[in-house]
Amino acid sequence: MLTAGAAAGLTYPIFRLLERMFDDATFTYDGQTFHRDTITPITPTELFYTVTKNVVDPEIDRDLWRLEIGGNVDDPKSYSFDDLQDFEQIDQETTLMCISNNVGSGLFSNANWRGVRLRDLLNASGVQEGAVEVLVSGADAFSDTFAIEKAMAEETLVVYQINGEPLPRKHGFPVRIIVPGLYGEKNVKWVTRVEVVDHDAKGFYEKQGWGPDFVPKVRSDVFAPFLARDQRQKTRGQWIIRDQFRANDAIELKGRAFAPDQGIGSVEVSTDNGETWNPAELYYPGTEITWALWSYTWRPTIAGEYVVIPRCTSRKGEQQPVEPQRTVPQGAQGYHKVIALIQ
Known part of the structure; x- marks a missing residue:
């Protein structure tokens, strides 16, 4: 390191x-x-x-x-x-x-x-x-x-x-x-x-100086469609969906979720920066000691800029932390926010 x-x-x-x-x-x-x-x-x-x-x-x-x-x-x-x-x-x-x-x-x-x-x-x-x-x-x-x-x-x-x-x-x-x-x-x-x-x-x-807590935080993220770093000045460095979509397109969002020693009970997805949430499908539910993979079909009806966020809850009811935390010294936590531009 x-x-x-x-x-x-x-x-x-x-x-x-x-x-x-x-x-x-x-x-x-x-x-x-x-x-x-x-x-x-x-x-x-x-x-x-x-x-x-x-x-x-x-x-x-x-x-x-x-x-x-x-x-x-x-x-x-x-x-x-x-x-x-x-x-x-x-x-x-x-x-x-x-x-x-x-x-x-x-x-x-x-x-x-x-x-x-x-x-x-x-x-x-x-x-x-x-x-x-x-x-x-x-x-x-x-x-x-x-x-x-x-x-x-x-x-x-x-x-x-x-x-x-x-x-x-x-x-x-x-x-x-x-x-x-x-x-x-x-x-x-x-x-x-x-x-x-x-x-x-x-x-x-x-x-x-790492630790003393070495248990990963409950987390989820987006891995599809293809992501890249936004190069626009106002949002430079943020994650953005690289693929181009139009209003009323069916967009299949996919991601990972992980709750160590608990397993994933559910994943929800917001497409309006956390204002509202909808349930995602766990197409690979995993076990208590593995990740789960989720999917959600999103059909935006209006062109514009959206912020996609997944969140998960463990099978024991522990929710993903909202407050962001960097990796040092106990590992990262927080929401994975992804920008989507709809034409």
Whole structure:
């Protein structure tokens, strides 16, 4: 991530460009470009977003790899890749999102994962009384933490496949953690050790000032029709539907919605900047640990400029926050507002 010190040394035009790139998250850290027209219920592996702190990611020999379970446990263990096959194998769809992802941006993907439950490995070692967190470390010297309750949750996995294939190197080959309901940095890649601790430990990004809340906010956005940044002076930089439509055209709006550990109960769409709202269809309702995809057919009868806004409510009744919040330090929130020009 771009630090304040690094930004200060840049010329103003370059800084503004980098600021815009990070704000939009139109690329992932491996250079993969984010295109909204490629969004599908399951993100193809080659399009799944990537974030890394590394100049060069670890290259690990699967046959030499080991996963250590240690710390405050009765029986520390070391597992080979083949040892993981002795545990119950779990297939699970899970959405991940980076804490630096802005509302409506691209560091946000959904995939099918295969692996074993972390709690099965922890139970095999015997977690001692007084455990507070697990400290998860990767081969790249990255570490992060989450509560022991989350580590023992049924959905928290140690995985070795994405979308039916071995994890690519950039996604943590041979093994990574998947911990639904928390921002992406908690899903440690190239994992080599899980240590049970009896105190509040700090992870890599928390030490840099991120957090302390690492739970994504309930959110929704628009991804279709095609969006671009408005170049008109009065609304420069705002999202705008690039396609041209006329009054009485049927316009199919589509978007994503996400309520971590809750699932999406409903999505509503406003085409008058929040004055009135209409229900959208959840054409991919998802689960408690995945995104949902929504659609809404809009037929404007009068030419003019409109502001389209989606909002969502979780299955537990939590509503999407209205007040905008930037990504630092606890992740973005607020409405995704999109301008539509109708001729």
